[in-house]
Amino acid sequence: MSSAILTGQRKFRSQKKSNRIALIADYIVLSLLSLIWIIPILWIFLHAFRVQFNDAGEINGNVVSNFFPTRFGFDNFIDLFTARVNGVDYAFPRWMLNTLIVAVADCILSTFLILSVAYCISKLRFKLRKPFMNLTMIIGLFPGFMSMFAIYFLLKSMGLSGFSPTDDNRWMALLGLIIANSAASGMGYQIAKGFFDVIPNSLVESAKLDGCTNFKIFWKIILPLSKPIIIYTALMSFMGPWMDFIFSQVIIGASNTEYLTVAPGLYNMMFGAYADPSNFTKFAAGCVCVGVPITLLFMFLQRYYVEGVTAGAVKG
Amino acid sequence: MDTVKKNKKPNVFVRLWDSVRNWFVSFGKRFVDGSLGTKLSHFIFGAGNFYHGQIIKGLLYLLLQVGIICFMVFCPEVNGTPYGYKALINLQLGGTEGRTFDPETGEYSNSVSDDKLQLLFGLVTIAVIIIYVLLWLSNIKSSYKADTDQKEGKKPTSFKQDCGALLDNRFHILMLTPTMIASLIFTILPTIFMICIAFTTYNDVDMSSEETTLFYWNGFNNFIYMFSGQNALGKEIAARFLPVFGWTIVWAIFATFTCYFGGILLAILINKKGLHGKKVFRTFFVLTIAVPQFISLLAVRNLFNNVGPINSILMNLGWISEPIAFFGGTSGHPGNEYLAKVMVIIINMWLGIPYTMLMTSGILMNIPTDLYEAARVDGASRSKMFFKITLPYVIFVTTPYLISSFIGNINSFNTIFLLTGGAPEVTGYKAGGTDLLVTWLYKLTIDNGEYNTGAVIGIITFAITATITLITYRRSKAYKEEDTFQ
Numbered sequence: 001m002s003s004a005i006l007t008g009q010r011k012f013r014s015q016k017k018s019n020r021i022a023l024i025a026d027y028i029v030l031s032l033l034s035l036i037w038i039i040p041i042l043w044i045f046l047h048a049f050r051v052q053f054n055d056a057g058e059i060n061g062n063v064v065s066n067f068f069p070t071r072f073g074f075d076n077f078i079d080l081f082t083a084r085v086n087g088v089d090y091a092f093p094r095w096m097l098n099t100l101i102v103a104v105a106d107c108i109l110s111t112f113l114i115l116s117v118a119y120c121i122s123k124l125r126f127k128l129r130k131p132f133m134n135l136t137m138i139i140g141l142f143p144g145f146m147s148m149f150a151i152y153f154l155l156k157s158m159g160l161s162g163f164s165p166t167d168d169n170r171w172m173a174l175l176g177l178i179i180a181n182s183a184a185s186g187m188g189y190q191i192a193k194g195f196f197d198v199i200p201n202s203l204v205e206s207a208k209l210d211g212c213t214n215f216k217i218f219w220k221i222i223l224p225l226s227k228p229i230i231i232y233t234a235l236m237s238f239m240g241p242w243m244d245f246i247f248s249q250v251i252i253g254a255s256n257t258e259y260l261t262v263a264p265g266l267y268n269m270m271f272g273a274y275a276d277p278s279n280f281t282k283f284a285a286g287c288v289c290v291g292v293p294i295t296l297l298f299m300f301l302q303r304y305y306v307e308g309v310t311a312g313a314v315k316g
Numbered sequence: 317m318d319t320v321k322k323n324k325k326p327n328v329f330v331r332l333w334d335s336v337r338n339w340f341v342s343f344g345k346r347f348v349d350g351s352l353g354t355k356l357s358h359f360i361f362g363a364g365n366f367y368h369g370q371i372i373k374g375l376l377y378l379l380l381q382v383g384i385i386c387f388m389v390f391c392p393e394v395n396g397t398p399y400g401y402k403a404l405i406n407l408q409l410g411g412t413e414g415r416t417f418d419p420e421t422g423e424y425s426n427s428v429s430d431d432k433l434q435l436l437f438g439l440v441t442i443a444v445i446i447i448y449v450l451l452w453l454s455n456i457k458s459s460y461k462a463d464t465d466q467k468e469g470k471k472p473t474s475f476k477q478d479c480g481a482l483l484d485n486r487f488h489i490l491m492l493t494p495t496m497i498a499s500l501i502f503t504i505l506p507t508i509f510m511i512c513i514a515f516t517t518y519n520d521v522d523m524s525s526e527e528t529t530l531f532y533w534n535g536f537n538n539f540i541y542m543f544s545g546q547n548a549l550g551k552e553i554a555a556r557f558l559p560v561f562g563w564t565i566v567w568a569i570f571a572t573f574t575c576y577f578g579g580i581l582l583a584i585l586i587n588k589k590g591l592h593g594k595k596v597f598r599t600f601f602v603l604t605i606a607v608p609q610f611i612s613l614l615a616v617r618n619l620f621n622n623v624g625p626i627n628s629i630l631m632n633l634g635w636i637s638e639p640i641a642f643f644g645g646t647s648g649h650p651g652n653e654y655l656a657k658v659m660v661i662i663i664n665m666w667l668g669i670p671y672t673m674l675m676t677s678g679i680l681m682n683i684p685t686d687l688y689e690a691a692r693v694d695g696a697s698r699s700k701m702f703f704k705i706t707l708p709y710v711i712f713v714t715t716p717y718l719i720s721s722f723i724g725n726i727n728s729f730n731t732i733f734l735l736t737g738g739a740p741e742v743t744g745y746k747a748g749g750t751d752l753l754v755t756w757l758y759k760l761t762i763d764n765g766e767y768n769t770g771a772v773i774g775i776i777t778f779a780i781t782a783t784i785t786l787i788t789y790r791r792s793k794a795y796k797e798e799d800t801f802q
Contacts, residue, residue: 019590023588023590023591026585026588026591027591029585030585030586030591030597033582033601034597034600034601036666037600037601037603037604037666037670038600038603039619040612040615040616040619040666041603041604041607041612041615043615043619043625044611044615044618062623063618063621063623063624064623065623065624065625065627065628065629066625066628067625067629112494113494113495113498116491116492116494116495117491117492117495119491120487120488120491120492124487124488126488129488132492136499137785138782139499139503139504139507141723141778141781141782141785142507142774142777142778143727143753143754143757143774143777143778144727145729145754145757145758145761145774146507146510146757146761146770146771146774146777146778147503147506147507147509147510148761148762149510149761149762149767149770150436150505150506150507150509150510150513151502151506153432153436154436154501154502154505154506154509157394157433157436179502180502182498183498183499183501183502183503184498184499184502184503186494186495186498186499187495187499187503213480213483213484213487214483214484214485214487215483215484215487215490216483218487242608243608243609243610245609245610245730245734246729246730246733246758250762263608263610266610266614267610267614267734270614270618271614271617271737280618283614287611287614287615290608290611291607291608291611294606294607294608295603295606295607298605298606299599299602299606302602302606302674305674306674306675306677306678
């Protein structure tokens with residue numbers, strides 16, 4: 001180290017200068033990249049508030065060529081919340097409500113299942129532990145879409161029908177979605193397990209010496225220590241239904257418009273079953289309604305997410 | 317101690333044989349050694365428990381046995397399809413029975429839906445039989461345990477004690493049972509069902525031609541069609557299979573490595589010493605992860621729309637004369653297949669780089685700084701330090717992530733489906749230019765009702781991912797020493 005300084009003041013100075021140039025270059029590159037990364041999101045956001053009229057004096061809802069809208073307003077949001085989609089009045093608020101119901105139910109069921117599996121796998125030792133882990137790994141390797149049709153069919157044969165638009169109890173499809181979503185959730189225990197792994201085993205052992213049952217250890221010692229992972233698991237499973245597109249599309253069905261969740265609903269408004277290119281600004285407004293809360297939640301959870309993903313990735 | 321044990325381990329088959337033999341020996345021993353109750357419980361569930369005075373437990377076992385036997389004998393019916401022993405007979409899948417020929421219209425009407433119920437209910441019945449066998453074994457075991465307790469002078473456990481054990485040393489049973497039941501019904505059973513479908517002729521295509529609609533076991537014919545293409549349908553599928561398969565692999569390689577190295581570079585840029593506003597920059601990039609994928613992908617799709625801003629900017633600049641269909645375009649104007657492929661990979665970089673950036677940021681900070689100090693003293697240049705220290709370190713730590721993201725990309729449904737929907741259309745079998753195996757699988761099953769072909773593709777996808785995982789993951793230290801991590 002000291003020899004490096006002794007080699008000469010001049011070299012040191014020139015190095016400092018080149019460092020500064022490199023730093024400026026970094027700023028420029030990073031700013032450009034940030035711009036590229038932000039453009040599509042910014043674009044959707046701007047056009048959600050766009051109020052642009054066509055030649056006939058009506059509000060133009062199409063995709064337009066100018067990046068920055070000329071006039072702003074809340075008309076798209078008002079339109080979206082009162083719009084009639086595929087013969088269903090107030091479709092968007094309904095989708096929001098459906099998604100909320102599914103999300104809350106999912107959140108409760110999945111958190112319970114995930115935490116109980118993760119705790120067992122992490123802190124208890126039993127004969128079927130390794131086979132269980134291997135089984136979940138193998139099942140996880142099958143593409144989820146392969147069994148999707150079978151799950152749909154299974155729900156139908158279980159009487160959780162209501163998949164065709166003529167049925168009386170079409171809301172049952174939502175129940176089916178909740179069941180299908182949370183049933184498989186127990187298999188996604190890895191991140192929570194990684195968290196429990198970090199809690200020292202000595203804590204469990206000393207409690208056991210004091211005569212605690214395993215249930216008491218879990219309830220009184222482990223759970224109070226696991227607030228971060230409980231929050232993480234709960235919020236992640238709460239966010240799932242807001243983002244899940246394909247599963248709810250298949251289970252509920254695009255024609256069952258009244259009981260769709262937001263993601264397939266917005267997709268079908270724009271590209272799918274009842275697509276209309278003039279729905280674009282409404283679509284953008286819907287994206288803002290769903291995207292802003294989810295994005296904020298994720299930003300809040302980012303730390304846990306990184307910890308979980310990194311732990312999972314590095315440990316395997 | 318441990319290494320000595322490992323060296324002496326006999327091979328897998330010997331161990332398997334040993335464990336099977338031991339199991340039968342202990343089974344015989346229990347029958348001979350056991351009390352009258354244990355002997356009886358080989359035939360009547362819970363007999364041993366009654367013998368030892370564990371009335372409630374015995375009753376539970378007996379009730380389950382009677383219930384399952386009733387289920388098997390009386391065959392409850394749902395939608396006119398029976399469970400029980402009749403479901404097992406139905407598993408032969410008679411084929412012609414589900415189908416009637418109407419001489420007046422000259423058309424076949426078939427009840428495929430009942431046929432697939434037969435297969436499903438047959439599988440459920442097999443699951444019930446397996447549960448019966450497991451119950452039978454556990455009932456003998458519990459009786460034998462009571463025997464040994466008595467021999468040792470202890471009292472057989474009471475029902476209350478058994479329940480207490482569920483909260484203590486059998487806690488895992490209480491905790492895992494809900495998940496096991498739920499995943500048995502909604503994950504394992506559907507998966508097995510679809511695997512079975514791959515070996516049948518089940519599909520909704522072409523109701524009028526005789527050979528394709530009958531529902532019966534078809535052996536490996538679906539697989540053979542896939543590769544060789546015997547009839548007209550098979551030929552079309554076989555012609556599209558290799559291109560789609562090849563593109564899936566190419567896509568997975570490109571998508572994985574562009575995002576991986578791009579993410580590492582970005583992380584290095586952001587985490588540079590002396591750079592201000594790290595948090596702001598990072599937030600910009602993380603935004604693409606935070607925004608739900610269906611929103612960001614559909615936004616991009618619209619941005620590159622025929623009338624969208626990108627095309628109009630390019631046209632205003634005079635670079636192009638008419639809009640480019642970046643993502644394949646409509647059926648009238650099929651875009652360039654290779655352009656769409658390149659675009660999909662580029663957009664995927666936009667989505668994927670922030671993930672790697674987030675992950676490697678933490679790892680970069682953990683690189684021991686004295687490594688860099690030493691390198692600087694030795695007069696190493698910046699690029700040399702990057703290639704000799706940073707990159708090897710990061711790659712070493714994140715190899716498992718690389719593998720899992722490769723597998724994730726093989727199954728990356730959202731990116732393709734939401735961006736292009738598989739477009740541009742290619743003459744061939746319901747698989748567009750950018751369709752991956754998974755999106756093709758989706759189109760075949762959900763859109764076109766070709767369940768058997770879809771299932772074959774699912775199995776092939778599984779084979780690819782499973783091979784990669786088995787080779788890499790099981791060899792990794794993380795898997796072998798999973799226990800020792802804590």
